[in-house]
Amino acid sequence: MDxxxxxxxxxxxxxxxxPLGWIxxxxxLASETxxxxxxxxxxxxxxxxxxxxxxxxxxxxxxxxxTWSALTNFAPIIGAFISDSYTGxxxxxxxxxxxxxxxxxxxxxxxxxxxxxxxPCTADQIxxxxxxxxxxxxxxxxxxxxxxxxxxxxxxxxxxPFGLDQFDDSTEEGREGSRTFFSWYYTTHTIVQLIAxxxxxxxxxxxxxxxxxxxxxxxxxxALVMLFVGTRFYVFVKPEGSVIAGIxxxxxxxxxxxxxxxxxxxxxxxxxxxxSSQSNQLILTDQYRFLNKAVIVMNNDxxxxxxxxxxxxxxxxxxxxxxxxIPIFASSIIGFLAMNQQQTxxxxxxxxxxxxxxxxxxxxxxxxxxxxxxxxIGIWLPFYExxxxxxxxxxxxxxxxxxxxxxxxxxxxxxxxxMFISGVVERKRRDMSLAGxxxxxxxxxxxxxxxxxxxxxxxxGLTEFFNKQVPMNMRSIGNSxxxxxxxxxxxxxxxxxxxxxSVTARGGKQSWLxxxxxxxxxxxxxxxxxxxxxxxxxLFLWSAGKYxxxxx
Numbered sequence: 001m002d003x004x005x006x007x008x009x010x011x012x013x014x015x016x017x018x019p020l021g022w023i024x025x026x027x028x029l030a031s032e033t034x035x036x037x038x039x040x041x042x043x044x045x046x047x048x049x050x051x052x053x054x055x056x057x058x059x060x061x062x063x064x065x066x067t068w069s070a071l072t073n074f075a076p077i078i079g080a081f082i083s084d085s086y087t088g089x090x091x092x093x094x095x096x097x098x099x100x101x102x103x104x105x106x107x108x109x110x111x112x113x114x115x116x117x118x119x120p121c122t123a124d125q126i127x128x129x130x131x132x133x134x135x136x137x138x139x140x141x142x143x144x145x146x147x148x149x150x151x152x153x154x155x156x157x158x159x160x161p162f163g164l165d166q167f168d169d170s171t172e173e174g175r176e177g178s179r180t181f182f183s184w185y186y187t188t189h190t191i192v193q194l195i196a197x198x199x200x201x202x203x204x205x206x207x208x209x210x211x212x213x214x215x216x217x218x219x220x221x222x223a224l225v226m227l228f229v230g231t232r233f234y235v236f237v238k239p240e241g242s243v244i245a246g247i248x249x250x251x252x253x254x255x256x257x258x259x260x261x262x263x264x265x266x267x268x269x270x271x272x273x274x275x276s277s278q279s280n281q282l283i284l285t286d287q288y289r290f291l292n293k294a295v296i297v298m299n300n301d302x303x304x305x306x307x308x309x310x311x312x313x314x315x316x317x318x319x320x321x322x323x324x325x326i327p328i329f330a331s332s333i334i335g336f337l338a339m340n341q342q343q344t345x346x347x348x349x350x351x352x353x354x355x356x357x358x359x360x361x362x363x364x365x366x367x368x369x370x371x372x373x374x375x376x377i378g379i380w381l382p383f384y385e386x387x388x389x390x391x392x393x394x395x396x397x398x399x400x401x402x403x404x405x406x407x408x409x410x411x412x413x414x415x416x417x418x419m420f421i422s423g424v425v426e427r428k429r430r431d432m433s434l435a436g437x438x439x440x441x442x443x444x445x446x447x448x449x450x451x452x453x454x455x456x457x458x459x460x461g462l463t464e465f466f467n468k469q470v471p472m473n474m475r476s477i478g479n480s481x482x483x484x485x486x487x488x489x490x491x492x493x494x495x496x497x498x499x500x501x502s503v504t505a506r507g508g509k510q511s512w513l514x515x516x517x518x519x520x521x522x523x524x525x526x527x528x529x530x531x532x533x534x535x536x537x538x539l540f541l542w543s544a545g546k547y548x549x550x551x552x
Contacts, residue, residue: 019235021177024166027230032159033188034223035097039148040196041216042104045204053110053117053209054141055130068145073487075153080476081244088239089158089165089476090231096154097224103147104217106140111209116140156483160185160467161475165237169468172399179400182464183385186456190377197371240473250311250319253294260293284313287548288320318471325469327543328405329481331412332462334536336489337496337529338415339451341422345525346370346444348517349429354438369444376452381460404465405544411458412540416533418450423526426517433518469549500525 050061083092110116117137121130133141163181168174204212284292294311350366357364392401402410425443432439462482470478497513504521505511514520 019166019168019174020233021167021174024230024233024235025163025181027226027233028159028163028166029184029188031223031227031230032163032185033192034219034226035100035155036189037192037195038104038216038220038223039100039152040192041200041219042107042148042213045201045212048205049111049209050141054133054137055118055121056133064145068149070487070490071146072149072152073483073490075149076157076480076483077153077477079153079155079157080480083154083158083476084239084474085244086239088236089162090234090236092154092158092476093162093227094224096151096158097220097227098151099147100151100155101217101220101224103144103149103151104213104220106144106147108210108213108217110137110141110144111213157476157480160463160479162234164467164475165235165472166233175399178468179464180385182460182467183381186460186463187378187381190374190381194371194374194378197368197374237472246311246315247319247322250291250294250315253311254291257293257296258290260296285317285320285548288323291316291319314471318474321470322474324547325466325478325481328408328462328465328540328547329485331536331540331543332408332458332482332485333489333492334532335412335415335458335540336486337493338418338454338533340489340493341419341526341529345517345522346422346447349426349444349522350441352433352438352517353429353441353443355441358440358442364441366441369441369448372445372448373452373455376449377456380453380456384456403549404461404468405547407457407461408465409537409540409544411454411456411461412533412537414450414454414457416530416537418447418454419526419530419533421450422447423523423530426523426526430518430523500528 047061047065050056050064056064079092079096083089087095118131118133160182163185164178167178167181169178200212200216203215284295294316295313346369347366350369355363355366389401393399396402425447429439429443459482462485463479466478466481467475501511501513504513510519510521512521512525
């Protein structure tokens with residue numbers, strides 16, 4: 001309990017004034033919602049834009065999108081280090097918003113100015129004469145995408161941590177507010193995706209690309225205005241210098257003093273603290289005890305060099321919190337694999353199914369089946385936060401009903417069930433298709449609902465976990481770990497697809513993952529992912545059992 005009070009006390013000193021909580025939230029949530037609606041609305045149909053307007057083939061367009069997505073997912077890590085070390089969260093968000101707005105303007109100009117894209121094909125794009133883009137047109141397009149990545153690196157890394165800064169975790173009201181913030185943040189995120197995948201796609205495909213790009217650009221500008229309107233209500237946490245330097249200082253100091261008796265066993269050391277008010281609160285824990293030696297100030301040290309030779313208790317405990325979350329981070333990478341498969345092979349399944357809406361002649365776009373998971377999230381999260389959580393709290397006697405890692409663990413279980421049900425449905429679909437019957441696309445609904453519950457528990461839980469279980473001066477870095485995990489999961493998923501495809505095709509056999517899924521064994525691949533997810537679940541339970549919560 002003393003350690004908890006010490007951490008909260010030291011974190012509170014980093015704020016300039018008392019947080020106003022939900023008073024500041026309308027401006028932050030409005031700004032973030034509009035910004036996400038702008039980016040999702042611009043990029044949801046971008047591959048079609050490149051194929052139709054720039055005359056790229058599917059491989060070129062997919063390669064460009066994948067490269068851009070990887071850069072965009074890694075960018076928040078860079079933005080996080082800059083924010084936590086030098087610029088602060090608000091300034092980083094503003095810089096990112098401006099860069100993103102410029103990138104959107106560039107892409108909007110490509111749709112409005114004919115000279116910035118190739119001329120239309122003279123006939124059908126596949127059989128007609130289509131002039132390829134020139135170098136200048138490609139450079140303009142890439143510059144817009146690069147600015148979007150820069151902007152995303154600033155916004156994604158800091159948006160959630162900046163929202164958390166507005167709550168005082170030393171009070172029950174502040175802790176409840178910050179917990180609720182995560183759920184409502186993800187709820188608005190889901191609603192935005194629904195709008196982007198329906199209304200914005202309709203405008204771009206059926207009205208004009210110029211209007212379809214101009215609307216998101218305007219929304220992004222309005223989001224930046226809303227961010228500035230709320231400045232009088234915000235709490236601004238100052239950066240504390242290079243985070244990396246502090247990490248290396250602790251590691252180097254503990255290594256140099258590795259042969260010195262542990263500070264928990266000797267009495268001739270004294271800890272170096274930032275302020276005397278913290279000296280009665282901060283203590284060294286016995287977790288990762290080899291790092292504790294970094295705090296020792298030896299009798300023969302020169303007084304003027306103490307700060308260069310020793311570290312504070314807070315610095316050491318902060319590094320321990322970073323090390324502690326690494327196993328949880330590692331297990332999350334495997335957990336994201338199920339989500340990746342639902343965004344790729346599910347579309348391949350849908351293309352082989354009856355796409356008609358029951359009782360009508362309306363044809364459902366194959367990729368739109370993923371809207372089911374978004375609807376699940378949009379319904380469940382508000383229901384959980386406004387009704388169910390109170391009853392769970394009465395049973396468990398715990399704030400939020402269940403712990404963060406319990407929430408993530410429940411989500412991991414749903415990921416296993418998602419892949420298992422996906423395999424069962426795919427087996428049924430393939431057997432019926434080979435018999436000449438195309439079953440309805442709505443057979444994919446159960447796995448999409450399960451995937452929605454996975455995101456509700458795991459994504460929301462990990463977002464809260466990575467933000468709250470790191471020191472306040474490293475929150476941007478903690479928040480960016482979620483996007484880093486997603487990026488690594490994307491690479492791992494691509495590698496697994498290639499490996500499974502090549503291994504199962506050895507000896508002239510039919511690959512599990514053929515282009516024609518009716519002749520493949522996609523259900524086996526789903527079961528394989530379910531098996532990996534099960535092993536990962538065991539690893540997660542082991543890691544969660546050893547984890548010690550910070551500030552909880």
